Amino acid sequence: MKNTIAERIADNLRRFPPFDLLQKEDLQQISENVKVIYLEKNSNCFKENEVRHEQFYFVKDGAVGLYKKDETTESLVDICDEGDLFGLRPLITKENYQMSARTNEESVLYGIPINIFTPIAEKDKKISNYLIASFASNTRNPIELEKGGKLFTEYKVDRNPDLFELQTASYIKNPICCSPDTPLKEAAIKMRNQRIGSIVVVSNEQIPVGIITNSDIRNKIATGDFSINTAASFIMSSPVITQPSGITIAQAQMIMVRHNIRHICITEDGTAHTKLIGMLTEHDILLSKANNPSVLIKGIRRAKSVKSLREIRLKIGILLKVYIDQNIPLSHVSKIIGELNSLIIDQTISLSVTEMPNEPPVNFAWLALGSQGRREQLIPTDQDNALVFEDVHADKYANTKAYFLELANIITKHLHAIGFEYCKADMMGSNPKWCESLSNWKNQFSNWILKPTEETILLSSIFFDFDLAYGDSKLVDALTESIYKSLEKGDLFCTYMGRDALKNPSPLGFFRQFLVEHDGKNKDTFDIKSRAMMPLIDAARLLTLSQKVKNINNTALRFENLALLEPQNAELYKSCAYSFKALLKFRTKQGIQNNDSGRYIKLSSLSKEDRLKLKRCFKPIKDIQELIKVRFQLASFL
Known part of the structure; x- marks a missing residue:
């Protein structure tokens, strides 16, 4: 008889x-x-420090909040929605719970028995990978993961490891070389200047005869066994292991393990008797995996060209897709992807500075604006940036600005090549309007605040979400101070900004249908950015500025901070934070799926569950706009 349940x-x-x-x-x-x-609303599934259950949990209907206590307060770490897993600690580490799980609304859960699930899951690495990723994203102390059992030791993020291993390995072309009679001091200086850990020793015919690594210098020179002026041939490791250019990643890994080496010389025919054309290192193989943030960070810092940074940016896109597919909470994803994007911008600017004929005449700062400044740009869209440089004497101003405009043009060109499109509105540091001295920026911001217009409010909504991407942090601090000093006299500015925050009402019509675009190329699509995300972004910015909260630009973090400042409105602010993260994740999924920005969504492509999830995110929009309307006395302006 069938078990229908x-x-x-x-x-x-x-x-x-x-x-x-x-x-x-x-x-x-x-x-x-x-x-x-x-479970009814506000019911506990388990509490912090409670003895572990014999099951972990799947949310069939409703929503469950995960909470962590500190000395005085309990904070919301994440919200698990339909299809999410929680309570995985007993499965992974065999420990008691370190968070509390409490329903945010009436919920139906499935308790998945650990004793039955574990042997099934351990048969398939993909299942183990997913569980570990889910668990890791809700763990505050990564060190705790090292306590994990078999499931954790199996953890990798590779989407298709078998296919990956068969790919051709990428190697360094034109590696740094020296002759056998080169003094070791000269070879070490070359390694230092190029910031590399090895140098290939080649004959006059460019045939590789040996290799010197950092460990050779440490073990043979630093110990005093050889003089710093010793010829390279005396301390090099020889013979070298060689392979042809078509070597696969799997082959390279096996060769390195078999010979206990970390470097393979790539020659014309793969033998040690032909010309050296490249070098393959263990690091290059790790970097090829594109699934480890720490490896990507090292790759960014080592990158010497825009092409290399573009390749890494594409790998970040793969990593983002993996995280989204595995349903990892957006707070975790945003931190990782945001940091990687920031490092790419930082390295791009570093490379751009080296292309200038002279060093910068004064200190400067490159500002990321808009979604980049808020660290909410998971999928690369267009650039929004600006440049501020130190004040100089009037007679030096024109030349100083000309220098930084030339630099800004190089930077924006390189960012475009990496994958950050040019801003159609030209809100970039390469625009003379947005490449200015500190004093001019202060005056400009002050005018926007003290003499608000519709245009300056629009500009403020972009420029006031700035974040230091490169350069002198003191310039950014000075800008921030000037904004808040002007706000003390800018009551009308908050009124204008409040009115702007209310320009997009709830995304649902009278009969709770989605409001879609009525004309243009995006006709009949739902604009998730302007109709759902921007109302929350604008509200968070306005409330944060009015509360004089500094150095918090991210929308979700702004709401979470407001919840601490205004306990009476904490529930609303936390709902706004959760809704925004859910909307950003939804947009990111759509962008990955459709290979675009994810802004315009065809409602016909959504499942019933996705439509319900979207609608659920809209309720806080109406509530937060009501709060703004009352707080800033905007009824007469609408």
Whole structure:
């Protein structure tokens, strides 16, 4: 006789990872042993420090908040929605809970039995990977992950490891070389100047005869065994291991393990008797994986060309897709992707400065603006940036500005080549209007605040979300101070900004239908940016400025900070923070799926569940706009 309840549970589970990876019979076995749990709003599933359960949890309906206590308060870490997993600690580390799980609304949960699920999951690395990623994203102290058992040791993020291993390995072309009789001091200086850890020793015919690495210098020179003026041939490791240019990643890994080496010389025919054409290192193989943020960071810092940075930027896109596919919370994703993007911009500017004929005449700062400044740009869209340089004497101003405009043109050109499109409105540091001295920027911001117009409010909404991308932080601090000093006299500015924050009402019509575009190339699509995200972005900015909160630009973090400052409105602010993260994740998914910015969504392409999730995010918009209307007395302006 069929177990119809188990079949329904299986149908619900197979729609979500990692259960969609299970064999039919394994899913059936789990479903027959699932415990269905109904909890009313504000009910605890488990509490912090509670003894671990024999099951972890799947949200079938509703929402569950994960909370962490410190000495005085309890803060919301994440919200688990339909299809999300939580309570994985007993499965991964066999420890008691370090967070509390409490329902934010009436919820139905599935308790997945650990004793049945574990042997099934350990048969498939993809399932283990997903569980570890889910667990890691909700763990505050990464060191705790080292305590994990077998599932954790299996953790990788590779989407298709078998296919990856068969790819041709990328190698360094034109590696740094020296002759056998080169004094070691000269070779070491070359290594230092190029910031590399090895140098190939070649004959007059450019045939590789040996290699010197940092470890050779440490073990043979620093110990006093050889003089710093010793010829390279005396301390080089020889013979070298050589391979042809078509070597695959799998082959390279096996060769390195077999010979206990970290470098392979690439020659014309793969033998040690032909000319050297490249060098393949263990680091290059790690970098090729494109799934480890720490490896990507090292790659960015080592990059010597815009082309290299573009390749890494594409790998960041792959990493983002992996994270989104694996349903990792956006707070975790944003921090990683935001930091990687910032490092790419930083390295781009560093490379651009070296292309200038002279060093910068004074200190300067490159500002990321808009979504980049808020660290909310997961998918690269257009550039929004500006440049501020130190004040100089009037007779030096023109030449100083000309220098920085030339530099800004190089920077924006390189960022475009990497994948950050030019701003159609030309709000970039290469525009003379947005490349100015500190005093001119202060005066400009002061005028915007003290003499607000519709145009200056629009500019403020972009420029006031600035973040230091490169350069002198003191210039940024000075700009911030000038803004808040002007705000003390700018009551009308807050009124204008409040009115601007209300220009986009709730995204739903009278009959709770989505409001779509009525004309143009995006007709009948839903504009998730302007109709859903911008109202929350504008509200968070206005409330943060009015509260004189400095150095917090991210929309979700702004709301979370406001919740601490105004306990009476904490629930609303936390709802806004959660809704914004959900909307940003939704937009990112759409962008990855459609290979665009994700801004305009075809509603016909959404499932019923996705439509419901979107609508759920809209309620805080109306509520936060009502708060703004009352607080800034805007009824007469509407």
